Amino acid sequence: LYYLRCCSCRAWVKRERLMSRKPTHVCVDCGTFGRPIWVNPASILIAVILLLCFFVPGVIYILWGIVSTYQVCPKCRSRAVIPLNSPKGQEFISNTQKKQVTAEHDIPTQIAKMAELKDNGIITQQEFDSKKSELLARM
Structure with a gap:
């Protein structure tokens, strides 16, 4: 890292090489x-x-x-x-992708549950709006 601070032109090359790995x-x-x-x-x-x-x-x-x-x-x-590239690694990747897909499809149901809680008076409109914007940002 000291080398990166000394010479800015070489720092970019080294940083790009590290990022491209x-x-x-x-x-x-x-x-x-x-x-x-x-x-x-x-x-x-x-x-x-x-x-x-x-x-x-x-x-x-x-x-x-x-x-x-x-x-x-x-x-x-x-x-x-x-x-x-190992079998366990490939299995871990596929499980992670399945969880992400499930979480994306789960967002509308979470918003519906939050709306139900708001209608029942358990949470306020402000809490509902903040949680809804947080969930929509994840989509």
Whole structure:
């Protein structure tokens, strides 16, 4: 990010390159589509101390850190990321699309229910109008 602040002409190129990357994974917990982040549980400070004081344990610690590296969601840091081209990823995408279609068709019924609540005096006209505009904005 420091590189992006120093040179504005190269910043646009780098930013476009980052934005053009297509998502490869989906997070099951938060539903984010994107590229996962690699996380290494080993600490650099501990690795340096072990290497300086005890060489063999330092090497073992570094190898453990390399072996135990894992991928996490860039948004929620969950380990529950799955590739989009896997069967589970395709199933997740199809389920998400079905839910979106259901939610879009459900908006008129929600407005009708809100109108019924307004007619019964449970909610005010102002509450009905605000909720109706919110629902129509989602369409």
